[in-house]
Amino acid sequence: xxxxxxxxxxxxxxxxxxxxxxxxxxxxxxxxxxxxxxxxxxxxxxxxxxxxxxxxxxxxxxxxxxxxxxxxxxxxxxxxxxxxxxxxxxxxxxxxxxxxxxxxxxxxxxxxxxxxxxxxxxxx
Numbered sequence: 001x002x003x004x005x006x007x008x009x010x011x012x013x014x015x016x017x018x019x020x021x022x023x024x025x026x027x028x029x030x031x032x033x034x035x036x037x038x039x040x041x042x043x044x045x046x047x048x049x050x051x052x053x054x055x056x057x058x059x060x061x062x063x064x065x066x067x068x069x070x071x072x073x074x075x076x077x078x079x080x081x082x083x084x085x086x087x088x089x090x091x092x093x094x095x096x097x098x099x100x101x102x103x104x105x106x107x108x109x110x111x112x113x114x115x116x117x118x119x120x121x122x123x124x
Contacts (some may be wrong), residue, residue: 066089068084
């Protein structure tokens with residue numbers, strides 16, 4: 001089992017930045033691909049970014065590609081999401097997830113473990 005805990009969310013003005021962290025415990029995540037997803041009120045959960053187990057390959061949702069950066073530190077069992085130039089439409093609960101495959105995926109069904117999420121609110 002892998003337990004994931006997100007942190008770093010909060011309230012920020014449009015144009016600002018936040019850095020989300022996802023701390024893993026239980027099994028080591030060094031063999032897992034990791035992903036970030038988000039869910040806004042009344043909307044489906046959507047893919048944000050994912051990173052391979054080694055950190056050598058990243059993928060992003062097209063609308064976030066130029067503003068968000070995913071990274072990981074396997075020694076610390078932590079995954080990060082740096083979010084810049086935030087917009088009100090980025091307001092959502094952000095979830096971290098772990099995939100037992102080591103290649104990044106944008107498909108929700110690929111992920112085996114999920115955190116409880118952290119709220120990000122961007123004011124205009």
